[in-house]
Amino acid sequence: xxxxxxxxxxxxxxxxxxxxxxxxxxxxxxxxxxxxxxxxxxxxxxxxxxxxxxxxxxxxxxxxxxxxxxxxxxxxxxxxxxxxxxxxxxxxxxxxxxxxxxxxxxxxxxxxxxxxxxxxxxxxxxxxxxxxxxxxxxxxxxxxxxxxxxxxxxxxxxxxxxxxxxxxxxxxxxxxxxxxxxxxxxxxxxxxxxxxxx
Numbered sequence: 001x002x003x004x005x006x007x008x009x010x011x012x013x014x015x016x017x018x019x020x021x022x023x024x025x026x027x028x029x030x031x032x033x034x035x036x037x038x039x040x041x042x043x044x045x046x047x048x049x050x051x052x053x054x055x056x057x058x059x060x061x062x063x064x065x066x067x068x069x070x071x072x073x074x075x076x077x078x079x080x081x082x083x084x085x086x087x088x089x090x091x092x093x094x095x096x097x098x099x100x101x102x103x104x105x106x107x108x109x110x111x112x113x114x115x116x117x118x119x120x121x122x123x124x125x126x127x128x129x130x131x132x133x134x135x136x137x138x139x140x141x142x143x144x145x146x147x148x149x150x151x152x153x154x155x156x157x158x159x160x161x162x163x164x165x166x167x168x169x170x171x172x173x174x175x176x177x178x179x180x181x182x183x184x185x186x187x188x189x190x191x192x193x194x195x196x197x198x
Contacts, residue, residue, distance in 0.1 A: 063098050076134055078181055
């Protein structure tokens with residue numbers, strides 16, 4: 001009797017891989033362990049994901065999609081920034097996976113011309129577009145602002161997740177981060193206004 005493909009198997013594999021990463025990090029994420037946790041066999045996992053890197057890449061895309069869904073809830077850049085921090089702090093294991101392996105999203109590893117960040121990081125492109133909607137101009141006009149914002153938000157999340165800030169100062173850091181986002185926004189508004197024809 002021929003086997004019928006399981007349309008939900010890929011999602012079960014990704015869910016199992018995410019759970020394994022959450023429990024044991026890098027070392028727990030083997031193709032064999034993923035197969036067992038997903039209730040299938042290793043060849044079935046390899047039929048859907050060429051290798052471990054391919055599986056990690058799929059996990060990264062899933063995390064990026066979820067983060068994007070949180071971004072989209074924000075009405076403006078300030079709301080998006082708060083959503084980024086909130087989601088990263090609520091999903092620390094996924095965020096750490098993203099930090100450790102995000103280069104897998106870059107595609108080819110061969111050296112060549114440097115591509116814009118937006119080509120390998122769709123959420124960066126979304127941020128550029130959201131900034132352009134709020135302040136005018138094209139998304140590419142706001143690449144530097146988007147990069148400054150990303151650096152600020154990531155720095156905040158990293159300090160909190162790594163517990164690098166002295167205990168008891170977490171709220172102070174979050175307030176400082178929000179104030180820095182507002183300052184960046186005000187700075188961008190002034191620059192945008194100065195470029196506009198009178």
